[in-house]
Amino acid sequence: MTKVFLQSSFSQFARSMHDEWSPGVVAGRGSISPKVATVRFSRNTDIYREGDPAAQLYKVVSGAVRTCKFLADGRRQIGAFYLPGEIFGLETEERHLFSAEAVTDSEVLIIEPPIVPFGRWDFEVACQVWALMRHELKRAQDRVLLLGRTAQERVAGFLLAMAERMQSSDQVELPMSRQDIADYLGLTLETVSRMLTQLESESTIAVLESKRIVLCRRASLRRLAA
Amino acid sequence: MTKVFLQSSFSQFARSMHDEWSPGVVAGRGSISPKVATVRFSRNTDIYREGDPAAQLYKVVSGAVRTCKFLADGRRQIGAFYLPGEIFGLETEERHLFSAEAVTDSEVLIIEPPIVPFGRWDFEVACQVWALMRHELKRAQDRVLLLGRTAQERVAGFLLAMAERMQSSDQVELPMSRQDIADYLGLTLETVSRMLTQLESESTIAVLESKRIVLCRRASLRRLAA
DNA sequence: CGCTGAGTTGACGTAGGTCAAGCAGAGTGG
DNA sequence: CCACTCTGCTTGACCTACGTCAACTCAGCG
Numbered sequence: 001m002t003k004v005f006l007q008s009s010f011s012q013f014a015r016s017m018h019d020e021w022s023p024g025v026v027a028g029r030g031s032i033s034p035k036v037a038t039v040r041f042s043r044n045t046d047i048y049r050e051g052d053p054a055a056q057l058y059k060v061v062s063g064a065v066r067t068c069k070f071l072a073d074g075r076r077q078i079g080a081f082y083l084p085g086e087i088f089g090l091e092t093e094e095r096h097l098f099s100a101e102a103v104t105d106s107e108v109l110i111i112e113p114p115i116v117p118f119g120r121w122d123f124e125v126a127c128q129v130w131a132l133m134r135h136e137l138k139r140a141q142d143r144v145l146l147l148g149r150t151a152q153e154r155v156a157g158f159l160l161a162m163a164e165r166m167q168s169s170d171q172v173e174l175p176m177s178r179q180d181i182a183d184y185l186g187l188t189l190e191t192v193s194r195m196l197t198q199l200e201s202e203s204t205i206a207v208l209e210s211k212r213i214v215l216c217r218r219a220s221l222r223r224l225a226a
Numbered sequence: 227m228t229k230v231f232l233q234s235s236f237s238q239f240a241r242s243m244h245d246e247w248s249p250g251v252v253a254g255r256g257s258i259s260p261k262v263a264t265v266r267f268s269r270n271t272d273i274y275r276e277g278d279p280a281a282q283l284y285k286v287v288s289g290a291v292r293t294c295k296f297l298a299d300g301r302r303q304i305g306a307f308y309l310p311g312e313i314f315g316l317e318t319e320e321r322h323l324f325s326a327e328a329v330t331d332s333e334v335l336i337i338e339p340p341i342v343p344f345g346r347w348d349f350e351v352a353c354q355v356w357a358l359m360r361h362e363l364k365r366a367q368d369r370v371l372l373l374g375r376t377a378q379e380r381v382a383g384f385l386l387a388m389a390e391r392m393q394s395s396d397q398v399e400l401p402m403s404r405q406d407i408a409d410y411l412g413l414t415l416e417t418v419s420r421m422l423t424q425l426e427s428e429s430t431i432a433v434l435e436s437k438r439i440v441l442c443r444r445a446s447l448r449r450l451a452a
Numbered sequence: 453c454g455c456t457g458a459g460t461t462g463a464c465g466t467a468g469g470t471c472a473a474g475c476a477g478a479g480t481g482g
Numbered sequence: 483c484c485a486c487t488c489t490g491c492t493t494g495a496c497c498t499a500c501g502t503c504a505a506c507t508c509a510g511c512g
Contacts, residue, residue, distance in 0.1 A: 069371065072452050077374045079367070092364040133359055138318040140366035141305070145295065147373040148303045148412045151500065178459065186374045188501055193460055209509095210459060226298045377468065404491065417468055419492055435477090436491060 036112045041102035050099040054091040056110050057132075060084050063106025064175035067098035068183065078184040080139060081176060083165055087111075090132050103176045147186055149225075154185040155195040157225035159205065163215055170215045262338045267328035276325040280317040282336050283358075286310050289332025290401035293324035294409065304410040306365060307402060309391055313337075316358050329402045373412055375451075380411040381421040383451035385431065389441055396441045 038061055041047055047058065050069055058065075060082050067079035067088060079098040082088045091097060102108075146157050158181060163172045174181070178189040185192065196213075199205045204221060206214040215221060264287055267273055273284065276295055284291075286308050293305035293314060305324040308314045317323060328334075372383050384407065389398045400407070404415040411418065422439075425431045430447060432440040441447060 071374075075374070077371060079370070092360040092367070097367060133363065134318040137359065137363045137366060140363060140370060141318070141323060144305070144366060144369050144373065145303060147370065148297075148301070189459080190461085190502080191500060194500090197460075414469055415490090416470080416492080420468090423492075 036110045038107050038109050040105070040107055042105050043102055045102050047100040047102060047108060048089070048096055050096055052096050054089065054094065054096050056089060056112060057087055058089040058100070059087045059109040059111060061107035061109050063108075064103040065100055065106060065108065066103050066176065066180060066184075067100045069098045076183045077186075078180060080143075081162075081180075081184065083175075086165075087132055090129070090136060103180065151185075151187055151191050152195050152198065153224050153226070154187065155181075155192060156199065156204075156221045158185060159199075159213065159215060160218070160221050160225055163218075170218065172213045172215065174211045174213065262336045264333050264335050266331070266333050268331050269328055271328055273326040273328060273334060274315070274322055276322055278322050280315065280320065280322050282315060282338055283313055284315040284326070285313045285335040285337060287333035287335050289334075290329040291326055291332060291334065292329050292402065292406060292410075293326045295324045302409045303412075304406060306369075307388075307406075307410065309401075312391075313358055316355070316362060329406065372451075377411075377413055377417050378421050378424065379450050379452065380413065381407075381418060382425065382430075382447045384411060385439065385441060386444070386447050386451055389444075396444065398439045398441065400437045400439065 036056075041063075047065065062084055064084075065082040065088060067082075069077050069079065071077065080088070081103065088100060089096070142161070146154055149157070159172060162174065163170065166172060176184075178192050181187075182189045182192045196205070196207060199221075200207050202220070204215075204217045204224075206216055208214060262282075267289075273291065288310055290310075291308040291314060293308075295303050295305065297303065306314070307329065314326060315322070368387070372380055375383070385398060388400065389396065392398060402410075404418050407413075408415045408418045413421075422431070422433060425447075426433050428446070430441075430443045430450075432442055434440060
């Protein structure tokens with residue numbers, strides 16, 4: 001019943017909202033409530049694997065998570081990075097399209113398919129899941145746009161996107177490795193590194209200690225990412 | 227009120243389904259009903275432009291449609307192709323992210339934001355919109371995966387995906403130009419052409435007349451697209 | 453210390469882009 | 483019916499952005 005939704009047609013979803021509900025707020029960074037447990041994952045361990053049944057949602061409490069997929073020849077593609085407060089694990093099919101792994105030691109809140117007592121969704125949860133879906137779609141679309149561009153543009157765009165997801169305006173704390181970024185952007189680790197040093201030499205950014213980056217001239221970045 | 231939904235939080239959506247509804251079928255290729263008008267667009271004309279308010283849905287009746295976006299330097303990126311029976315125009319934001327254009331002379335059914343008589347969505351429509359959203363997300367995800375690969379893999383994947391969307395099992399009728407395909411795959415027209423001739427020389431495919439292609443050895447294609 | 457794993461840098465190779473030349477089919481007009 | 487263009491496609495010769503491979507640096511950490 002619950003699994004049904006996450007994979008699923010809208011029917012169960014709609015039906016489940018059909019009684020008791022109250023007007024709710026749509027959460028940008030979701031705040032879906034019926035939590036189950038907070039679990040710790042250490043760096044580079046699996047949270048779920050590609051192909052596993054998609055039965056729960058997950059919320060990053062601390063640390064960072066990546067979703068990824070391995071190709072036959074060993075290449076790896078990263079689906080997305082999730083930072084604290086963000087929810088992942090929502091799928092369009094019955095099973096997970098990507099694996100999810102902890103980028104750094106992380107705490108993850110596992111959200112049992114958020115069903116209210118009588119086996120029906122409450123309205124607020126429905127709103128949140130809908131928002132989540134929209135959010136994922138937007139993300140995927142932006143990603144597609146990013147992949148059409150040059151290495152420098154991709155890296156610039158990545159930095160901007162990361163900065164926007166952090167509170168701290170112009171200092172970005174990257175939890176992931178160069179390899180992770182490379183796999184996300186469809187580049188190699190060396191190219192990412194080169195682009196960063198190049199951006200630094202133009203003093204568009206300053207690399208403090210390889211994972212702490214200051215965006216000095218955001219305008220230039222934005223112009224690059226266009 | 228109607229516009230609100232397409233752009234929108236789930237709230238209106240949910241509220242609108244709250245009375246009279248009946249269990250409905252979820253349409254793979256949507257069959258949303260409250261049509262308004264069928265409009266003809268001739269080849270290469272705009273259906274809507276990037277940035278226009280997203281207030282309707284559109285269904286391809288005949289022909290083919292592409293969504294695309296132009297970059298500052300004139301490069302073009304194609305978001306998706308839509309074939310007869312498919313619905314486009316659903317957005318995650320208030321305004322269209324891409325422009326939509328007719329690939330060939332096309333008939334398009336314009337669906338006014340599908341609101342039932344009393345200003346509320348009926349259940350069936352809600353199911354369909356939900357399915358549509360999932361479908362768009364899946365598409366975007368597949369696309370991201372495709373963009374991580376080599377030119378040959380992309381072209382192979384593209385042909386397979388197109389074939390799957392057509393009834394005719396192993397003969398594909400491509401409505402779009404090489405340039406369109408190239409912009410979709412993030413390649414150049416020349417590269418697309420080269421990959422096609424290469425696939426033909428391996429007799430994996432047969433190019434009948436540049437837009438009619440026969441997939442001779444689907445297995446090989448699948449292996450390439452991996 | 454040396455060891456390990458992440459990052460940077462350099463030298464070189466290649467997939468795919470760029471530019472430019474054909475070429476075939478569809479109109480169009482004589 | 484043949485020239486005559488036009489547009490889309492193919493093909494070739496060359497170029498470049500990025501990948502590959504390998505050396506080197508540096509920060510932790512026993």
